[in-house]
Amino acid sequence: MLKTKKKILIAPLDWGLGHISRTIPIIKLLQERGHEVITCGNKISYNIYKKEFSEIKHIKIQGYKPYYSKKRSQTWALIKQIPKFIKAINSERKIAEKISLEQNADIIISDNRFGFRSSKTLNIYLTHQLKIKGPFVLMKIVNQINRLFIQKFDHCWVPDFENSLLSGELSGSNLQKTFIGPLTRFKKTIAETIKYKYKYLAIISGPEPQRSLLEDEIQNCFRKTNEHCAIINGLTKTKETSSGKITFYTHLETTNFKEILTKSELVVCRAGYSSIMDLYILQKKVLLIPTPGQTEQEYLAKHHQETHSICYQKQGEINLKKASFNFIKPKHGRKKKLLKAALGKVSL
Structure with missing residues (x-):
């Protein structure tokens, strides 16, 4: 009380x-x-x-x-x-x-x-x-x-x-x-489903110019897949748009953000700590792309590859065909x- x-x-x-x-x-x-x-x-x-x-x-x-x-x-x-x-x-x-x-x-x-x-x-x-x-x-x-x-x-x-x-x-x-x-x-894990709206979802944020460089590379990778994909671009001033099979979303409030995550099979995002916390709780399979030269993200990407088999790729070398997606296993024991x-x- x-x-x-x-x-x-x-x-x-x-x-x-x-x-x-x-x-x-x-x-x-x-x-x-x-x-x-x-x-x-x-x-x-x-x-x-x-x-x-x-x-x-x-x-x-x-x-x-x-x-x-x-x-x-x-x-x-x-x-x-x-x-x-x-x-x-x-x-x-x-x-x-x-x-x-x-x-x-x-x-x-x-x-x-x-x-x-x-x-x-x-x-x-x-x-x-x-x-x-x-x-x-x-x-x-x-x-x-x-x-x-x-x-x-x-x-x-x-x-x-x-x-x-x-x-x-x-x-x-x-x-x-x-x-x-x-x-x-x-708050809750997203259950896996048989049918997804998007094969890949990219969550992009962080300081420029690296944010835009990653978004451009992700767009090129998504177009090569011929799959329906989505990008949440971390911007707060733009509106939802689409280009071919790619849908672009701005920064979303919690309910809408989770809805897009639920509709997406696989996630591509930075190795930022807040993203790692989100994906741990949601139990979504992810591929991490650390910001080049951002030593914290580079460490977190390697740490989770070694401890949780989370794959990461370097920016400029993203290859979705060679990528494996995994999730951070939940902590067991009394919560x-x-x-x-x-x-x-x-x-x-």
């Missing part, structure tokens, strides 16, 4: 849509418990949240605005953006203080935003990356910085099981942390309500 109604600010990072979508189950549970949630983020997050929660209050703030290189290595592209990221972190620190005061907020949940915390609130940092993967020459200092920022928060929530089934080494750290279970908008337990620890 709810003792005290709290006001919570939730701010996801603008680095792919997964940071936004994985906060949706947290928001729903908080609202079910009678708390008030205010979301903070850019226009893309506003559009997505409004599709899920028509009455939710949203405060627009600037993001980190990351971009990728067209090349296979992203190291130099990210190094060049470090001054911009530092400026964004310092700026959002001041913004969080201002908003928390104006809104009389009790708690902040920051999804991978280093600076979004306030001296006036309890601060929770949400991440699966306690250990960042990347070029060896940079990793020691990068992980030291990552650790220092996380320690500035009161709590660190990791969206995985306690055995790090989905995140592997990424969540391995002696930092104080609470595992809250996989975060996904979907713990990890997220509810974590909320209880902070009186939510």
Whole structure:
């Protein structure tokens, strides 16, 4: 039973849509418990949240605005953006203080935003990356910085099981942390069927220009199959269209997204952590395509190939005829309500 109604600010990072979508189950549970949630983020997050929660209050703030290189290595592209990221972190620190005061907020949940915390609130940092993967020459200092920022928060929530089934080494750290279970908008497994509307469904998101490069390659691969296929392109401004046997969808709210997944036999998507959580819960067969040079995705693709026989292919070398599709086997044993337990620890 709810003792005290709290006001919570939730701010996801603008680095792919997964940071936004994985906060949706947290928001729903908080609202079910009678708390008030205010979301903070850019226009893309506003559009997505409004599709899920028509009455939710949203405060627009600037993001980190990351971009990728067209090349296979992203190291130099990210190094060049470090001054911009530092400026964004310092700026959002001041913004969080201002908003928390104006809104009389009790708690902040920051999804991978280093600076979004306030001296006036309890601060929770949400991440699966306690250990960042990347070029060896940079990793020691990068992980030291990552650790220092996380320690500035009161709590660190990791969206995985306690055995790090989905995140592997990424969540391995002696930092104080609470595992809250996989975060996904979907609740139930999708049963296999005899007849599907689409043979392949591609789910595409992430920073440009790699998002568009993957979409172009996927379109060419789909046309060669002569099968009915669908692409969810991760855009929020476009409308549903079709070209030949390919149907294009924009970013979809939960019900419509699951409907398209249900109608699709096989899924092709990035090796992003939020996609992995979704597909684990839904038990859909998948082929992973890590973003070139995105070391976290490259690690997750290899990790799930080794531990769950999930096939992955490199962008630029996608061959659906040679691909095998598999699903991440469900975790057995007693299911713990990890997220509810974590909320209880902070009186939510």
